[in-house]
Amino acid sequence: MKKSTKRFIWILIIIVILIIIGISIFFHLQNRTRFNPTNVSGNTAGNYYNAGLFCEHNGMVYFSNPYDDYSLYEMTPQGTEAHQLCTDKVSFINADDNYVYYVRDNLKKSRSDSSFAFITYAANSLCRINHNGKQSVILDNDPSLYAALSGNYIYYIHYDKETASTLYKVKIDGTEKQKLNSSPLLLSPAANGTLCYNGLDSNHNIWSWNxxxxTSSLLYEGNCWNPIDDGSYIYFMDCTNDYHLTRIEKNSQEKTDISECRIDCYNVYGDYVYYQKADIDNEIYELCRKGLDASSKEEVIAEGIYSDINITSNYVYFRNFRNQDEFFQTPTNEAINVEKFTFENE
Structure with missing residues (x-):
């Protein structure tokens, strides 16, 4: 064999090896998990308590589309350029700079769905997907609920037959899954990268989770439900006062009653708190909002019973309690203008 031919063969071999190495490096970089700073939160506490059906991050809104069997969609905050990211039926949506996280509940997808979701692997599970809708990863195969991203961990309620519902966490790459508490504590995103929750066992005090x-530290002693810690105030439903919406000032512990009667759910965003009023004695049921300053008066957004109040920078979204597939929207922090939830596809 001529020397030039041997040299050509060796050059060809080296090129092939370099290509293989390059492809391996590319796929490694593509598939490696990109981690977060420790103070990242995946959604707002108010959205978290309302099933996490909408989540805004970096100028995009990720949402569970009621018009497409609650599949995961993406759109602008103005409701334009909407498109599907995956066909999973999703709730408790979280997002960071690299991924969207959600609870998959394909067991409840429409029976007419041709994807045969009822035999899909891990049909009810905790998942992660890239922003482009590719490379789906299952973080926990078992039934999961109330997922909240904090830093590089998802805190969530895990269910299995042996221990029922308990508090778990898992790293965003699917490692380090562990049980944290035998109670199904709902850890909601709070100020300064911490989490907030009310006790379930011996008391309903409000605690901060580091x-x-x-570890936990006590924030407020009381009979409380669904606390939201915004850094300056803690909002909660006061169980000792017929579930009135209440807040305390964190430094002084001064307590203020916000709603005039019982509420069923609420959310806080910008200059307003939004809540579903349930005046049972007078049979008055209304979705309302109120400014955060003490002199603000209650405004009625819509008469009737509504749930799942989710808020983004442009809209407040809410669901008809008696018709779960009917959603509405009104502008955030602006004059009330209720419309049926709508968006424009790409």
Whole structure:
């Protein structure tokens, strides 16, 4: 064999090896998990308590589309350029710079769905997907609920036959899954990268959860439900006062009654708190909002019973309690203008 031919063969071999190495490096970089700073939160606490059906991050809104069997969609905050990211039926949506996280509940997808979701692997599970809708990863195969991203961990309610519902966490790459508490504590995103929750066992006090050490510290003693910690105030439903919407000032512990009667759910965003009023004695049921300053008066958004109040920078979204597939919207922090939830596809 001529020397030039041998040299050509060796050059060809080296080129092939370099190509293989390059492809391997490319796929490694594509498939490696990109991690977050420790103070990242995946959604707002108010959306979290309302099933996490909408989540805004970096100028995009990720949402569970009621017009497409609650599949995961993406759109602008103005409701334009909407498109599907995956066909999973989703709730408790979280997002960071690299991924969208959600609870998959394909067991409840429409029976007419041709994807045969009822035999799909891990049909009810905790998942992660890229922003482009590709490379779906299952973080927990078992039934999951109330997922909240904090830093590089998802805190969520895990269910299995042996222990029923308990508090778990898992790293965003699917490792380090562990049980944290035998109670199904709902850890909601709070100020400064912490989490907030009310007790379930011996009391309903409000606690702060440090995600760096997985330890708790007491914030407020009381009979409370669904606390939201915005850094300056803690909002909650006061169980001792017929579930009135209440807040305390964190430094002084001064307590203020916000709603005039019982509420069923609420959310806080910008200059307003939004809540579903349930005046049972007078049979008055209304979705309302109220400014956060003490002198603000209650405004009625819509008469009737509504749930799942989710808020983004442009809209407040809410669901008809008696017709779960009917959603509405009104502008955030602007004059009330209720419309049926709508968006424009790409």
């Amino acid at each position: 995600s760096a050490s997985d």
